[in-house]
Amino acid sequence: MPFAVTILGSNSAIPVYGRHHTAQHLHIQNHHFLLDCGEGTQLRLQEFGLKAQRLEAIFISHLHGDHYLGLMGLLSSLHLQGRTKEIHLFGPPQLSEILTIQLRYSDTTFRYPLHFHPLTMAGGEVIYENKKITVTTLALQHRIPCVGFVFAEKPHPFRLNKDRLPAGIKPGEIALLKKGEDVPDGHGGTKYAANDMTLGRRKARSYAYCTDTLYLPELAESIKGVDMLYHEATFLTEKELKATKTYHATAGQAAQLARDAGVQTLLLGHFSARYKDLAPLEEEARKIFPRSYLALEGETFNINNG
């Protein structure tokens, strides 16, 4: 069962060197999501063979153009390609007004229901939930209101030990075992013991997405133990003053946070246009947190669960 993050765009404000504005595609089990939607995101999806029509929900972190200016074009293309299935959109409340007036002046009504969910922008809220996943916001600190997102799998069912399952076991009994519960024999005893018939659960995986933000050491608490952290690393430490002034972070700060939060893997992104060569950003991060990687466009980062 996949848990895969594909980088669609990794640059900050100005798109250069073939690097584009921020967007990421998330494939968790059989669900497909989009994280931010910079200009040209629909083209990046095409380029990397990811079907936009499969998207169930789109999450927008904040209203700087490099994080949402591709949204109207993407939503329009879904409409023109005949989508009728609903889509959910999560973002700052004002995003609704921006889309509404663009739709009004183009005299367009989408064929599909677009459910807009305004975020409080406070962080710490569960904003999306299905049988398998929850999405929670993170309070970030940027020049304008901005949130991060944590995508977390709910506990997986217990895996059945097929070698041990008796032939005549009933569906209801299997359901109990999958929850890790013993099957009672109806006389106060146990018919099948869960720890005998199951192999334990697969690990529930999680991904935290943090851009754009100042370095917030306290964030470590909220993202403690996530498997993968994407954190903006707009600048090198030598530009830390500039990073702070523009409400951004350095590669070193991202690595520090990854270490403090005890994550498995750190992805670095939202690169400044001043860096044609990105290797120094990765090097800087790896000195503090060795499992740091550049979030290069077109790359897919998988989280395995054994």
Added chain:
Amino acid sequence: MPFAVTILGSNSAIPVYGRHHTAQHLHIQNHHFLLDCGEGTQLRLQEFGLKAQRLEAIFISHLHGDHYLGLMGLLSSLHLQGRTKEIHLFGPPQLSEILTIQLRYSDTTFRYPLHFHPLTMAGGEVIYENKKITVTTLALQHRIPCVGFVFAEKPHPFRLNKDRLPAGIKPGEIALLKKGEDVPDGHGGTKYAANDMTLGRRKARSYAYCTDTLYLPELAESIKGVDMLYHEATFLTEKELKATKTYHATAGQAAQLARDAGVQTLLLGHFSARYKDLAPLEEEARKIFPRSYLALEGETFNINNG
């Protein structure tokens, strides 16, 4: 002196097959303009080596997303790259509201003056003028208000015949000759005759840009004799009913208009996503108007003036 149209995007609503949303770069003498600005236009400018900072004015035909969704990103990049020089923007009045709320919610104030000139959308108005060029609107007919644009050079000065010019001729005398006027001798006679000292004018060139619109035969009158006509050719004649229903035109209709208007060259564009192979569109147009060409992205079409 150049008069060059570079195609940045040539597709209609859905960007496919490496074809992008509408935008064109115009280089007339030492002036640089942008016609429409679909999503990703700033990237196309980069790709084709055209400097966005040189743009003096941007003209938006109408408010369907495929003609303006790249505008906010382009204007933002000009700002972030340090532009301080003013820029002029011409478009439907509501465009101002769309940009204003996006600027408000991103808490952005451009460093450069952005002069917005709302169009009446009626056509037939001179909306821009400098020493060398005028831009006039054309009334088009689309699902929402839409105008075309004619870029026309003003009459060039008379070229001086250097073999005939006397050594001591004064700047004021040259100025008169360049206007095609005789230089008086101060006693009621002629010191230098214009037709003796000059070689005539270079041809004043013109370009008409018509997208998106129904086929309007009466347009031939307004664009009579322009050197180059760009006309949308969204469909083949076999889809004429669909073209009419969606307020678009066919390649055959574009060619008919080019013939009726007596233009030199016809550029076909705004191709439907249904056509992967565009050759049939060109073939259809050439049967009616042989000097028809596909407006392929990255191509530059020059108008010479001998």
